[in-house]
Amino acid sequence: MSTATTTEAQDLAPVRTESLAELLISKERPPRPSALSASLTFGWRAMLKIKHVPEQLFDVTAFPIMMVLMYTYLFGGALAGSPREYIQYLLPGILVMSVVMITMYTGVSVNTDIEKGVFDRFRSLPIWRPSTMVGYLLGDALRYALASAVMLTVGVILGFRPDSALGVLGGVLLLIVFSFAFSWIWTMFGLLLRTEKSVMGVSMMVMFPLTFLSDIFVKPETMPGWLQAFVNNNPVTHVASGVRGLMEGEWPAADIAWSLGWAGLFVAVFGPITMRLYSRK
Numbered sequence: 217m218s219t220a221t222t223t224e225a226q227d228l229a230p231v232r233t234e235s236l237a238e239l240l241i242s243k244e245r246p247p248r249p250s251a252l253s254a255s256l257t258f259g260w261r262a263m264l265k266i267k268h269v270p271e272q273l274f275d276v277t278a279f280p281i282m283m284v285l286m287y288t289y290l291f292g293g294a295l296a297g298s299p300r301e302y303i304q305y306l307l308p309g310i311l312v313m314s315v316v317m318i319t320m321y322t323g324v325s326v327n328t329d330i331e332k333g334v335f336d337r338f339r340s341l342p343i344w345r346p347s348t349m350v351g352y353l354l355g356d357a358l359r360y361a362l363a364s365a366v367m368l369t370v371g372v373i374l375g376f377r378p379d380s381a382l383g384v385l386g387g388v389l390l391l392i393v394f395s396f397a398f399s400w401i402w403t404m405f406g407l408l409l410r411t412e413k414s415v416m417g418v419s420m421m422v423m424f425p426l427t428f429l430s431d432i433f434v435k436p437e438t439m440p441g442w443l444q445a446f447v448n449n450n451p452v453t454h455v456a457s458g459v460r461g462l463m464e465g466e467w468p469a470a471d472i473a474w475s476l477g478w479a480g481l482f483v484a485v486f487g488p489i490t491m492r493l494y495s496r497k
Contacts, residue, residue: 251344258351262325263358275321276363280314284370287433295434300375307371308460309432312391314367315360316427316452319395320419322356323402327412335494346491353399360395364388379465387459390475394455397479400486407493426452451478 292299378384430453436444454474461468
């Protein structure tokens with residue numbers, strides 16, 4: 217036993233400080249990653265989470281299907297005479313509702329990583345500081361696209377017939393851009409609140425008024441005047457109307473402009489707040 221230990225100790229030469237320093241400075245340091253490269257890397261990390269925890273796809277597969285089926289057959293006969301007629305109006309709105317509601321999971325993921333101490337490692341890396349947050353949002357943008365594809369497929373099966381294929385792509389793109397910007401609100405709450413349950417609670421308090429008090433289910437003209445004032449200025453209403461108009465083969469310039477304006481406002485306001493919280497966390 218002692219002979220083997222002595223032989224092993226002889227094979228492992230002692231490491232001198234000079235040799236270690238020569239090794240570290242013998243080659244040039246790798247270049248610092250660009251902002252785009254770092255953001256895409258963190259976006260890929262968000263996708264790998266789904267690979268290891270596939271249950272995360274529930275909110276972009278089973279949840280949208282349930283929403284389409286439930287609201288189509290629950291309200292279709294009462295509001296439009298038949299589910300097949302109602303889904304022509306409902307599907308673009310319910311698509312917006314489902315995708316906007318799953319944006320809250322961005323804040324939950326951020327809060328979970330903070331609790332695990334992952335951000336302490338990220339902050340020590342020589343990378344563009346916002347890339348961690350942008351990566352989360354880029355990863356979630358793929359989830360939004362998947363949820364949109366699932367809902368459109370179910371809608372077509374149930375009888376939804378859009379007037380323009382390009383309009384469908386334009387509507388989905390408009391929704392993804394808006395959802396990407398809207399997610400900055402939840403990253404702020406993910407950094408600000410202590411637990412993921414708190415993030416979920418606050419998200420629900422904001423989401424339900426915005427989604428249900430809109431034109432997703434019925435036209436604003438059927439509502440009381442005081443309620444129309446809120447509904448007509450609701451950002452979710454502008455997005456739903458914009459997506460619905462594009463899928464009908466029209467060009468709702470006002471709703472598209474309002475949707476993009478709201479998206480720019482969310483990024484301009486909540487982006488700097490989020491990064492300030494991240495720097496101080």
